[in-house]
Amino acid sequence: xxxxxxxxxxxxxxxxxxxxxxxxxxxxxxxxxxxxxxxxxxxxxxxxxxxxxxxxxxxxxxxxxxxxxxxxxxxxxxxxxxxxxxxxxxxxxxxxxxxxxxxxxxxxxxxxxxxxxxxxxxxxxxxxxxxxxxxxxxxxxxxxxxxxxxxxxxxxxxxxxxxxxxxxxxxxxxxxxxxxxxxxxxxxxxxxxxxxxxxxxxxxxxxxxxxxxxxxxxxxxxxxxxxxxxxxxxxxxxxxxxxxxxxxxxxxxxxxxxx
Numbered sequence: 635x636x637x638x639x640x641x642x643x644x645x646x647x648x649x650x651x652x653x654x655x656x657x658x659x660x661x662x663x664x665x666x667x668x669x670x671x672x673x674x675x676x677x678x679x680x681x682x683x684x685x686x687x688x689x690x691x692x693x694x695x696x697x698x699x700x701x702x703x704x705x706x707x708x709x710x711x712x713x714x715x716x717x718x719x720x721x722x723x724x725x726x727x728x729x730x731x732x733x734x735x736x737x738x739x740x741x742x743x744x745x746x747x748x749x750x751x752x753x754x755x756x757x758x759x760x761x762x763x764x765x766x767x768x769x770x771x772x773x774x775x776x777x778x779x780x781x782x783x784x785x786x787x788x789x790x791x792x793x794x795x796x797x798x799x800x801x802x803x804x805x806x807x808x809x810x811x812x813x814x815x816x817x818x819x820x821x822x823x824x825x826x827x828x829x830x831x832x833x834x835x836x837x838x839x840x841x842x843x844x845x846x847x848x849x850x851x852x853x854x855x856x857x858x859x860x861x862x863x864x865x866x867x868x869x870x871x872x873x874x875x876x877x878x879x880x881x882x883x884x885x886x887x888x889x890x891x892x893x
Contacts, residue, residue, distance in 0.1 A: 641685050643669040644847045645732075645818060647838025653832055666851045669691060669818065669840055672710040672729045683843045685722075690852045692736045697743060697761060713748055716891065717759060720775055725758040727751035732818065737852070744793075747820060749805070757781060760807060761891075762859040766793050768883060773891045774803065782808050789824060790887045801826040 645667045653659035668695060670685075675685065684692035686704045695704050699712030710729060733746035748761040750819055762774040772791035779785050785805045806821040812884050817839050824832040841847050 640671060640674055642671065642675065642680055643816075643840040644843050644851060645669055645840050646851070647836065650833075650835045650837075652833045654833065656829075664855070665836065665838070666855060666857040667838060667841075668731070668735050668892055669837070670731045670733070672713070672731055675727065676708070676710055681843060682845050682848060688739055691848055692739075693733075694736055694741070697741050698731070698733070698746065711763065713750070713761065716773070716775075717750060720777065720891065720893065721776060722750070722759050724752055725750035727758075728754045732820070735842075737855075737860065740741055743764055745822075749809075758806075760785070762787075762805065764793060766791070768792075771890075775891050775893045776805065778805065779805075779893060780874050782806065785890055787850060790892050791882055792886070798826065801831070807834060810846030816841070 640817070644860040647665060647667075648662055649665045650660075650662045652658070653744065669692075670683075675890040676694070678687065679695065686692075686694050686696075686708075686781050688833075695702065695708035695710075699716075700711035702708060702712055709731070713729060713808065715720070715723075717723075721762070728751050730749040730751070731746060734741065734743045743763075743765055746763040748763065749757060757779055761781045762775040763771065764774070765771050770791075774787045776785045776787065784807070785807075786802050787805070789799055789801050789803055802825050806819075808817075809816050817869040818833060818835070819837040821835045823830060
């Protein structure tokens with residue numbers, strides 16, 4: 635992967651979701667997201683992006699990890715501690731966070747991705763940070779990822795009330811340089827005991843955060859966070875109408891990180 639530009643980025647793209655069984659069900663909708671170089675932000679600030687303060691579109695450290703504030707080192711300190719506990723001591727380069735922002739002070743982040751690099755800019759680890767609608771959070775650590783190469787992890791965390799906690803996730807991450815700029819694609823597929831069940835992806839073209847790109851995001855998608863919540867519940871209602879079996883919420887896993 636080419637060296638990423640330094641400074642916070644906005645991605646404009648699309649979320650896709652397809653359920654393959656027992657009945658086919660698919661949808662797609664436009665979205666935008668942040669791609670943040672966390673060490674750079676800690677040293678130099680967010681520029682046009684509001685950090686840990688109220689704004690139409692902002693990033694807050696307390697929305698991630700164990701919720702620690704910027705004064706306590708923020709979410710970057712939490713991530714570096716997580717890596718150290720897992721024996722990863724050479725992710726000493728930039729840490730890029732792919733996440734949703736707060737919009738008008740409100741945030742819901744179904745999934746965020748932490749890309750942890752070495753000093754030579756090579757990818758060392760990826761942490762997939764998952765939140766469910768019950769206010770719970772869990773992380774999947776991929777310790778030896780490669781761009782474009784499928785990675786797997788056993789599913790242990792309850793997300794959808796229409797999916798059992800079984801099977802595996804298959805992850806694939808791509809970040810490529812094109813003539814018109816950078817593009818990122820994340821695919822997450824879920825296989826249950828009988829094979830492929832869900833196919834999801836989020837993709838987008840990356841542009842620098844600026845007053846112009848922030849206005850574009852807010853004006854084009856002024857209620858994005860509420861839209862995410864509404865779409866989640868609307869799609870759940872459709873599955874219920876289709877008589878997809880409901881799965882009661884189990885206890886959260888005893889370990890916060892699944893490797």
